[in-house]
Amino acid sequence: MLSIRNIVKQYAGHTALSGVSLEIADGQIFGLLGPNGAGKTSLIRIINQITAPDSGEIYFAGEKLNQSHIERIGYMPEERGLYKKMEIGEQIVYLARLKGLSHAEATRRIKYWFEKLQIENWWNKKVEELSKGMQQKAQFIATVLHEPDLIILDEPFSGFDPVNADLIKNEILELNSKGATILFSTHRMESVEELCDSIALINKSKKILDGRIRDIRNSYRSNTYLIEYTGQKIDFTGQQPFTLLDEIATENSYTIRIKLNEGITSNDVLQYLIPQVHINLLQEVIPSVNEIFIQKVNQIS
Incomplete structure (x- = not known):
């Protein structure tokens, strides 16, 4: 057109x-x-x-x-x-x-x-x-x-x-x-x-x-995931197949945002977590258009 x-x-x-x-x-x-x-x-x-x-x-x-x-x-x-x-x-x-x-x-x-x-x-x-x-x-x-x-x-x-x-x-x-x-x-x-x-x-x-x-x-995916789980609070001081970015605790659950380590998949994360806690949500975090807009504009400003 x-x-x-x-x-x-x-x-x-x-x-x-x-x-x-x-x-x-x-x-x-x-x-x-x-x-x-x-x-x-x-x-x-x-x-x-x-x-x-x-x-x-x-x-x-x-x-x-x-x-x-x-x-x-x-x-x-x-x-x-x-x-x-x-x-x-x-x-x-x-x-x-x-x-x-x-x-x-x-x-x-x-x-x-x-x-x-x-x-x-x-x-x-x-x-x-x-x-x-x-x-x-x-x-x-x-x-x-x-x-x-x-x-x-x-x-x-x-x-x-x-x-x-x-x-x-x-x-x-x-x-x-x-x-x-x-x-x-x-x-x-x-x-x-x-x-x-x-x-x-x-x-x-x-x-x-x-x-x-x-x-x-x-194209802006970064292997970042949002996970919500219930059960005992996970100890993140040891080795795990991801990097913890942030964590929010509520009365009945925990929500964490993680970045997968090189070569790791979401299935690997589930296999690591399931023996420890009950997973309610695992969702990849893909940037919104608004987030990409802000990122690109700030790069050039």
Whole structure:
């Protein structure tokens, strides 16, 4: 769907993007991650042709990105992109017309989405009368109304309470199931874990990590395990097939975090422990996307 090749962008001596390349497959949900000021929004603006790169190329569905692709893209910026004094219904009709829909078709689709998101009485409300989260709902509708092939969402959950955040998450999944490719930028790492197939991490203008989430997490495995047991407290002063990292004692059990010694497997650990205690849980500790994010960013800071 989207091939981003060696994009460079500078602003008055500041480098926003330095040779960034990404491949976003058709039908993916792709997370664009990075701390504030990393270059994410600059890249999104270039994809939307709001600004142009200093060098590099972007290909959309096999064609070099051009003005004809705008109608096939839906973009919801982090900042509110709505006119405060206009009525919501009139405003979304206007935005839909810019994307090529007729007035009648835009009206029909807006009514469908208003009912779907339980905001049927909003047609004549003005943007300034709505909370930040409610404005975000209206902006989401404007983004997806023309049924774009590529949907770009910059902090889509900003301003939402947990109920509405979950509602929008489900809508994103449904749009993806119908064939839309989703690119979204967010600081909510739990949403990345739940939604994304692949991610890219940008920091200080450069891509420092990308790939499928499962592959990335597996690459950061460190032979660390969490074990919960009941019985007599284990004496860790002798020889054992692992290194004890930490230990928590509760009234009825002990929880330990261990790192396996070289050449040792989890089965070896079980064989060592079972004669001594009752094992309730043995679980490998695989870093979350959030933990990997923090680790990679701190390495470069």
